[in-house]
Amino acid sequence: MIVYGRNPVREALRAGRRPVTHVWATRRAAGEPWLRDVAVSDARPEAIEARCGSAAHQGICAEVGPYPYAGAAELLAAADPLIVALDELEDPQNVGAICRTAESVGATGVVLPERRSAEVTPAVCKASAGAVEHLRIARVRNLADFLGDAKRAGCWCYGAAAEGAEPYDRQDYAGGVVLVLGAEGKGLRRRVAASCDVLVALPMMGRVGSLNVSAAAAALLYEILQRRLDRES
Known part of the structure; x- marks a missing residue:
């Protein structure tokens, strides 16, 4: 590469x-x-x-050399992990930007599906400003099955959605957390959304109906980080 x-x-x-x-x-x-x-x-x-x-x-x-992907079980084995799961995001700029934010907030890692998803390419490396070199990234065959494994490991799965969702700032975000973000323009697939414990949404006060997925990821991840820092203080 x-x-x-x-x-x-x-x-x-x-x-x-x-x-x-x-x-x-x-x-x-x-x-x-x-x-x-x-x-x-x-x-x-x-x-x-x-x-x-x-x-x-x-x-x-x-x-x-080739990118050293981590194992999904390795991420779930961490104490109170914070994992970002991306549901079929194909734009390397968005994947890279989300990885950059995930690394900045100290996330345990990122999970990508093996199919219909960007992998760690040179464009993703560039968009992440090199953050992927420090971040653990795993690829899974089925994202909904991974969320089931995460829940069995004690994690709470939060899916980002625009409709039928609860306010993002009324959640606890304690313990192990998986934040699930959907593809550009499509959002979460039905089975993936159904596999989440709760769907959360950011308030939209302007006339544009949605945020870019990497911007939404940044807002949600920093809310989760702030909650964790507040509990430690």
């Missing part, structure tokens, strides 16, 4: 979870202090773009 952009390459080097076998950079990008002890091959911008397939490379790209 070729990851590109300064943050994705830097975090791949920092995390050390997968091998970084080669780094290419422009002369300017190669001057970054965090590359001081890294072997870097000099390359022109157009050569880097050709190698990584994106103009958003910021003068650097790297060849890295």
Whole structure:
């Protein structure tokens, strides 16, 4: 895999979870202090773009090993886990942005379905600003079955929805939590929604009917984080 952009390459080097076998950079990008002890091959911008397939490379790209997915059971085994489950999100920008927020709030991990879902690609790495290198991400065959496993492990599953949902700020969010977010434009699939313990919604006071899924994820995750911090204080 070729990851590109300064943050994705830097975090791949920092995390050390997968091998970084080669780094290419422009002369300017190669001057970054965090590359001081890294072997870097000099390359022109157009050569880097050709190698990584994106103009958003910021003068650097790297060849890295396959993404080290975690096991779903590993996430559920954590004490009072906070897990983000994404129901068939295919837009790598949204998946990456949600992973960035999940890592920022200290989430235990993210769960993706194996089918009809974005996986961890270079575009997801870039959109996450390298957060995927530190975050545990698992892939599951059936998301509704995973939610059943989560409930048996003592987690409470909250599905984000626009209709027929309870206010997001009237929930407890104690103990193990799985936050489930639906696909862009489609929301949660029926069986996935039915597998949640409760559906929650953010208030919409303007004229636009919904938030981008990554924006909704950020609002909900920081509400959950604040509740956890309040209980610790």
